[in-house]
Amino acid sequence: MKILIIEDEARIAKRIERMTRDFFDKDVQILLSDSVENGLHTIDQNAIDLLLLDLNLNGEDGFDVLQNVVARSFQTIIISAYTDKAITAFNYGVLDFVGKPFDENRLSQAFKRFTSPEKQPNGDLQFLAVKKGKTIKLVPIKEIRYIKGAGIYTELYLSDGRIELHDKSLESLEKLLPPTFERIHKSYILCWNEADKLVVEAGGRYNMLLKNGELLPVGRSKYKEIKHKLI
Amino acid sequence: MQTALRAFEMHFPIRYLFYLYLMYRFTFFTAFLLLLFTSCKQYTDYVKSDVTYYVDDDRPQNYLGKSEEAVFKVPIEVELIKRENNTGTLGLQVSGFGAFDVYWDGVFVGSNGQMAKFGQPEIPGTETTYYQIPEKLSNLGKHIVTVVGTQTEFREAGRGIDVKLESFLRLHRAPLIVMSFMNLMAGAFLIAAIYYFFLYINSTRKEATVLLFGIICLLFFCLLIIEYVKFYVDIPYNQFYTRLQIVGALTFALSMLVPWYFMLQFEFEKKRLFLSLLFISLIVIYICYYEHYDITAIYFSYAMCLVSLIIATNAAIRKIKGGLIVVVGLLISIVVNRYIFYDFGLFIAFTIIVLSMLYLHTIRAKAIEEAHNASLLLSSRLQLELIKKNIQPHFLRNTLTSLIDWVEESPQQGVVFIRALADEFDIMNSIAEDTLIPIKEEIELCRKHLEVMSFRKEVCYDWEEKNIDENEEIPPAIIHTIVENGITHSLPPKEGCIHFCLSFTKEKYHKEYSLLTIAKNRNRKKDGSNGTGFKYIKTRLNESYGNNWQFDSHEAEEGWVTTIKIFTKK
Numbered sequence: 001m002k003i004l005i006i007e008d009e010a011r012i013a014k015r016i017e018r019m020t021r022d023f024f025d026k027d028v029q030i031l032l033s034d035s036v037e038n039g040l041h042t043i044d045q046n047a048i049d050l051l052l053l054d055l056n057l058n059g060e061d062g063f064d065v066l067q068n069v070v071a072r073s074f075q076t077i078i079i080s081a082y083t084d085k086a087i088t089a090f091n092y093g094v095l096d097f098v099g100k101p102f103d104e105n106r107l108s109q110a111f112k113r114f115t116s117p118e119k120q121p122n123g124d125l126q127f128l129a130v131k132k133g134k135t136i137k138l139v140p141i142k143e144i145r146y147i148k149g150a151g152i153y154t155e156l157y158l159s160d161g162r163i164e165l166h167d168k169s170l171e172s173l174e175k176l177l178p179p180t181f182e183r184i185h186k187s188y189i190l191c192w193n194e195a196d197k198l199v200v201e202a203g204g205r206y207n208m209l210l211k212n213g214e215l216l217p218v219g220r221s222k223y224k225e226i227k228h229k230l231i
Numbered sequence: 232m233q234t235a236l237r238a239f240e241m242h243f244p245i246r247y248l249f250y251l252y253l254m255y256r257f258t259f260f261t262a263f264l265l266l267l268f269t270s271c272k273q274y275t276d277y278v279k280s281d282v283t284y285y286v287d288d289d290r291p292q293n294y295l296g297k298s299e300e301a302v303f304k305v306p307i308e309v310e311l312i313k314r315e316n317n318t319g320t321l322g323l324q325v326s327g328f329g330a331f332d333v334y335w336d337g338v339f340v341g342s343n344g345q346m347a348k349f350g351q352p353e354i355p356g357t358e359t360t361y362y363q364i365p366e367k368l369s370n371l372g373k374h375i376v377t378v379v380g381t382q383t384e385f386r387e388a389g390r391g392i393d394v395k396l397e398s399f400l401r402l403h404r405a406p407l408i409v410m411s412f413m414n415l416m417a418g419a420f421l422i423a424a425i426y427y428f429f430l431y432i433n434s435t436r437k438e439a440t441v442l443l444f445g446i447i448c449l450l451f452f453c454l455l456i457i458e459y460v461k462f463y464v465d466i467p468y469n470q471f472y473t474r475l476q477i478v479g480a481l482t483f484a485l486s487m488l489v490p491w492y493f494m495l496q497f498e499f500e501k502k503r504l505f506l507s508l509l510f511i512s513l514i515v516i517y518i519c520y521y522e523h524y525d526i527t528a529i530y531f532s533y534a535m536c537l538v539s540l541i542i543a544t545n546a547a548i549r550k551i552k553g554g555l556i557v558v559v560g561l562l563i564s565i566v567v568n569r570y571i572f573y574d575f576g577l578f579i580a581f582t583i584i585v586l587s588m589l590y591l592h593t594i595r596a597k598a599i600e601e602a603h604n605a606s607l608l609l610s611s612r613l614q615l616e617l618i619k620k621n622i623q624p625h626f627l628r629n630t631l632t633s634l635i636d637w638v639e640e641s642p643q644q645g646v647v648f649i650r651a652l653a654d655e656f657d658i659m660n661s662i663a664e665d666t667l668i669p670i671k672e673e674i675e676l677c678r679k680h681l682e683v684m685s686f687r688k689e690v691c692y693d694w695e696e697k698n699i700d701e702n703e704e705i706p707p708a709i710i711h712t713i714v715e716n717g718i719t720h721s722l723p724p725k726e727g728c729i730h731f732c733l734s735f736t737k738e739k740y741h742k743e744y745s746l747l748t749i750a751k752n753r754n755r756k757k758d759g760s761n762g763t764g765f766k767y768i769k770t771r772l773n774e775s776y777g778n779n780w781q782f783d784s785h786e787a788e789e790g791w792v793t794t795i796k797i798f799t800k801k
Contacts (some may be wrong), residue, residue, distance in 0.1 A: 010723070011633040012688040034723075056625050058719045058753060081628030100625060101632035 003049040004031045006039035006065070007079070008057045010102070016052055016079060019104050022054065023111045036060050048074050049116055057082035059119040066092055069135050071129040073152065073167040075175070077110050089125040092138075093176050113175070123164060125176050128156065130164045139164055147173060147196045156170070183217040184208055184226055198227060276731045283313040284396045303344065304334040307376045312371070321369035322399030323362040323376065325781070327392035328468040328521035330356045331380020335364050344467070361402050368538050384469040394509070406462040416582060417455040422587070424448035424569055440595070444588060447485065451581055454481040456569050458578075475524035479517075481527045482577075484534035486513055489584060495545035496591050497554060507540050529568075533576055536565055552598075553591045560587030600602040610774060614663055617708050617723045621659050634689040645693070655679040659708070666775055667704040674699070674733065677714045681731070690723045699732035706771035712764045712783075713746050713793045719751035721790065730790075741798045749790040768795075 003020055007013040031046060034040035036057050043051070051074055055062030062080070066089065069076055075095040078086075083099040090097060096110040108171055120221050126136035139156060148155045149170040156164040166173070183191045190208060198218065199207045204219040208226075218226060237353060286309045314321070321341065330344030330353045340363065344356025368374070376394050431437065457477050460466075462692055466474060490509055494502045498792070516530040540561045546554030564580030573638030620626065630652060637645035659674045662668045674696060681692040721729050730749035736742065772780045772795065781796040 009629055009633060009687050011636055011687055012629065014689075015632070025275040035753060081623065081624040081632075083628075101635050103635070186459040 001027060001050070002029045002031065002046055003050045004039065004042055004048045005052045006033045006036070006057065006062075007035045007052070007054045010124075012054075016107070017163050019107050019146070020052070022104070022112070023108055034058075036062070036065050039065065043069065043072070043199075045185070050074055050139060051076045051137075054081075055085060058079055063088070063146065066094070067138075070094065071131040071136050072168055073169065074113055077114070079107075080173060081221070093125050093128055094177065100198075115194050125178055128173075128176075129164060130166055133170070139165075141178065144181075145191055145210070146188040182226065182229070184222055185217050188216050190216060192229075197229065198223075198230060254308060264524065267723065283314065285310040286396075298549055302379060302381055303331075305378045305392055306380070307392065309376060309396060310373045311396065312369045313372070314369075320366060320399040321364040322397050322402040323364055324359060324395040324397065325376075325378065325392065325401055326359045327378065328358065328385055328388065328390050329380045330354055331378050333360075333362055333794060334377040334379065336368055336374050337361070337377065338363060338365065340369060342419075343380075346379075347383060351473075354467050355384070356380075357465040358468050358471050358786075359461070361399070363399050382468075385471070398556070405460075410459055410462055413455050415461050417452050417579065420448045420452040420455070420585070423585075424452055430770075440495045440592075441490060443488060443495065444592060447488050447492060447583075447585065447588070450481055450485050450488065451476050454478065454485065454581075455578065457481065463583055472522075472524070474631040479527055479531075483513055483517070483530045485581070488529040489535055489588075490542060490658075492588060493542045493557065496543055496588075496595065497543050497549075497551050499545065504540070505538060507533060513697030515648050518748055530576065532568065532580065536561055536568070536580075540565075553587075553594045553737060556590055557587045559727075560584060577781065583761070605776075609770070610666065613767070613770060613774065617659065618663050620708060620711075621656060630687060632685065637686060644686070648683070651679055651682040651686070655683055662707040665707055666771075668707045669701070669705045670699060670705050671701055673707065673710050675731075676708065676711050677731070680711060680714060684718050685689050688718070688723065691728035692718070693728040693730045695730065696731040697732065699735050700737065703735070705744070706775050709768045709771050709795070710744065710746060715748070716751070716784075717748035720753050721748060724750060724755055736769060743794055743796045745792060745794045747789065748788065748789075748793075749789045752786060752791060773799075 001024065003024070004021070005013055007016060007018070013032055013034070017032065018032055019028075021028065024061070031042050031048070033042050034057075039053075039057075042048075046065065051069055053065060053069070053076055055060060055066070055078060057065075063085075066076070066078070069092045077090045077098060078091050079098045079100065079102065081087075081100040083097075084097070086097040094111050094132050098106055098110050125141055127140055128140050128144070130137045140156065143158045143160070144145045145157045145159055146155065147166075150165075152167075152169060154166045154168060154170055154173060156166055158164065168176075170187070170189060174181075174189060177189065180192050182192055183190050183220045190210075194210050194212075196209045199209050199215065201207060204220075206223050207215045208218050209215055234706040249579075282327070286307065290513075311321075323333070323335065325343070329345045330342075332342040332346070333340050340354075341360070342358045345354035347353035379393055404551060422443050424457075427441055427448060431441045431445060434441065457474060461474065476529055487506070490508060491502075493499070494505065498506070512534050513531060516534065517526060520527040520530065540558065543557040543561055545560050549556075560583050566584070566766065568577060568580045632646055634645065634652070637648050655676065658672060658679060662672060662676070674694075678694055684690075685692050705756055710733065716728070717731060723729070730747075732747045733746050734747070765782070769782060776797055779798040781798075782794075784791070784793040786792075
């Protein structure tokens, strides 16, 4: 596992590094960066799994970086002194926001969020950032009808019929998305507001009929849970 | 022959006012004010006199003899037609140059000056004189006024002799009425002039407009006094034109100063062009109408009004406060000037203009007050900004995070860190309310900040001073801000320290602080010259030094150089 720490204060960077190493034991490779420029360069060169980002780096606004990185496949945890920016950060789709000063417990809690497969909704996500060529586009969560896994990418099916590609995996997205989204299949996350009813086909295949008439497959293991929720 | 109505047809303001006074004795003031704004053509309808008479309308001309000593004798026929009852003694007004005796039907009624007699020089009389006619001689019918005298000066002027009949009482009272109003105005302007001079002397700003306004008020006061001085000082006829020349000079000066004042007040752009155009046109008017004193003054005031109107209209278009008021004021004064004869209309017009200037001044005073309040606000905002430097989350929370780490990992070093932090807070606290602090304190603040930062960044920072004069003062935390920038924008060295060197130089006309940061610079994406830190420095420099400073920050071979130049003399 590769973790990148972007932090301009040497002492704090060391502290984060130490705590990260303690949490993940030995199977972790930690990269350190003290500026936006270096950080982005490292992200391009290495396939990282987790980014620990400070929002103010030598006077540069970390939100520029944030917009750039939330579209990527890895998860981001913000560690910042600007606790008043937490809500905005969550809106962009970060996994957690750790305010400074922090202790080991708080950081571990954030890491647990990253490691546990379960959904830990923070409910604040407003947008998903999507890469479009060189620019970043923010797709409002409200417009997403369902999400389909496509290899290491995901496809966002939007209410106006467009499809956007997202770099995060279904597993990563599941952790970020609000409770109105449900994993109904290993390749599908559905927004509950779109669901109409469950349809059982011959041969015991389950499908979800959407309000616009589309059919989505429902995983055998998920069926009971979903049926329960629909009632 | 001419009818006695001639007296009313003449637009002679004194008479006019007098008649008005007679008609509207009780509501005189209201009428006077109304007159400012209305046309006055119909006034002849209202005017009545208590004496009706005919006078020979051929003005006696060329009655002067060839020789300078020669005595002239001018008989003027008048026919007394009607006298109102109870008007008292009949009075005679004679206007003319020279020293003469006046006879009514051959009876001596008075003399004006003393005519030249056998080697005795003439004692000149004044231009207008009044005589009482004996009651027994003032019966209706034809009479002859004989003026016998000499005129040794202004013989070429060719002024005739004018006679006018009126009740003696009224002849004397009319100037008093005019004078009362004119002195009232003059007094107001004198007080205004004195007030604005005091204001100028005692103000730290020394605004040119205040002085100019004071001068205009004083000149206007002088103009009013000089214009009406004729009623209480007997000016010898050979000095008659001196008064007119003074009036002309005062009008000239006012015609220059008033537009100039408006230009300053409205921040007009082409000051020099318009002032020189105005000056040239005034000179041209002076030359073209040389010795036509009244006409010259009227044209002066026209030129003044025109230029002022251009300036005020320009200001009104640029939406400058007060511009429209001045335009309206000027238009009113033009209307007044158009319908009322010069020496009266001009004064009313001037009064309106000066009033609008006064109004402008109050607007200005309000603006200054607001600016003062804004500066108070600014200085408290700067105080706040200074205090915020240490409690802003980025500084405080990052410092605390590092501090926790130091305490957890090496408590002894942590204590040193806490001490340095406490010292920095102490200094910040002690300087927070000052606008200038001793340079020593500023340096101490920088040193403590570097100590704190070295704990946080784990970078070695080195401080050096060159040629610092301990008696110098500097706005608080400006070098501190440059140091902060230096820390932020320097790459940590692989070995050794980031080096800060503050040097001071003092020249004859300026002193200069220069902070050199020796380190490799980070790539700066944004132009650093407009960051909040620099804004703080510039606002602080403005607060203490006005515009007499220069701030410069640029990359150098060794790292980064920031210089603050403060000019001691302009």
